[in-house]
Amino acid sequence: MATIISVILAALVYRKASLIGLANSVSAIGLTIPSFALIGLLVAPIGFGVTPAVIVVTFFAALPILRNAVVGLANVDQSLVESARGIGMSRMRTFLRVELPVAWPVILAGVRVSAQMVMGIAAVAAYALGPGLGGFIFSGLSRLGGANSLNSVIIGVVGVIILAFILDLLLVGLGRLTISRGIRV
Numbered sequence: 119m120a121t122i123i124s125v126i127l128a129a130l131v132y133r134k135a136s137l138i139g140l141a142n143s144v145s146a147i148g149l150t151i152p153s154f155a156l157i158g159l160l161v162a163p164i165g166f167g168v169t170p171a172v173i174v175v176t177f178f179a180a181l182p183i184l185r186n187a188v189v190g191l192a193n194v195d196q197s198l199v200e201s202a203r204g205i206g207m208s209r210m211r212t213f214l215r216v217e218l219p220v221a222w223p224v225i226l227a228g229v230r231v232s233a234q235m236v237m238g239i240a241a242v243a244a245y246a247l248g249p250g251l252g253g254f255i256f257s258g259l260s261r262l263g264g265a266n267s268l269n270s271v272i273i274g275v276v277g278v279i280i281l282a283f284i285l286d287l288l289l290v291g292l293g294r295l296t297i298s299r300g301i302r303v
Contacts, residue, residue: 119176119179120175120176120179120180120183120232121179121183121225121229123176123180124180124183124184124187124228125183125187125218125225127141127180127184127187128141128184128187128188128190128191128225129187129191129213131188132187132188132191132192133192138188138192141184141185141188142185142188144181144184145181145182145184145185148177148178148181149178149181149182153174153178153239153242153243154242154245156174156177157170157171157174157242157243157245158245160173160174170243171240171243171244171250174239174243175236175239175240175243178232178235178236178239179232179233179235179236180232181232182228182231182232182235183225183228183229183232184228185228186224186225186227186228186229186231187221187224187225187228189224190220190221190222190223190224190225190228191217191218191221193221193224194216194217194220194221195220198216198217198220199212199216199217202215202216219298219301220301222296222297223293223297223301226289226292226293226296226297229289230286230289230290233282233285233286233289234282234285234286237278237281237282237285238278240252240278241255241274241278244256251273251274251277251278251281252274252278253274254270254271254273254274254277255270255271255274255275257270258270258271258272258273258274259271
């Protein structure tokens with residue numbers, strides 16, 4: 119969800135320098151908001167459950183992807199774009215067939231960074247009674263000193279680390295499948 123939102127926003131702003139600056143500023147400022155505080159702010163109007171957790175995770179996931187998508191699309195060689203337009207491609211087709219595939223490695227790097235970053239944020243989102251391994255962490259911390267409290271925290275933390283590792287491997291595999299050999303680094 120964050121990737122789709124970010125790529126759409128990047129597609130709307132990457133041609134104008136002022137909007138690129140705005141998108142980068144929003145990304146930088148957004149990342150300074152403490153995730154725990156944002157969850158707390160969303161619990162009041164939305165309540166506990168999955169919804170505030172998904173909103174917070176999506177918000178934080180979109181920020182690095184947006185930054186990378188803007189950079190990737192803005193740095194596509196304009197001669198490629200002009201060539202595509204010269205052979206009769208529409209603006210949308212040029213974007214989908216030329217610009218997006220050339221920018222995809224940079225966008226995917228943002229997705230990988232985002233995925234690793236939001237693993238921890240998703241664990242913190244369990245405070246709002248969202249799903250995930252963060253429930254083990256908060257449960258263990260609330261019973262600190264009690265029976266199996268440390269085990270609960272360790273299970274949650276190690277589970278998050280293992281999931282982050284597996285997700286990164288999947289994203290590397292996705293890159294291998296979706297990035298043309300000609301532009302692969």
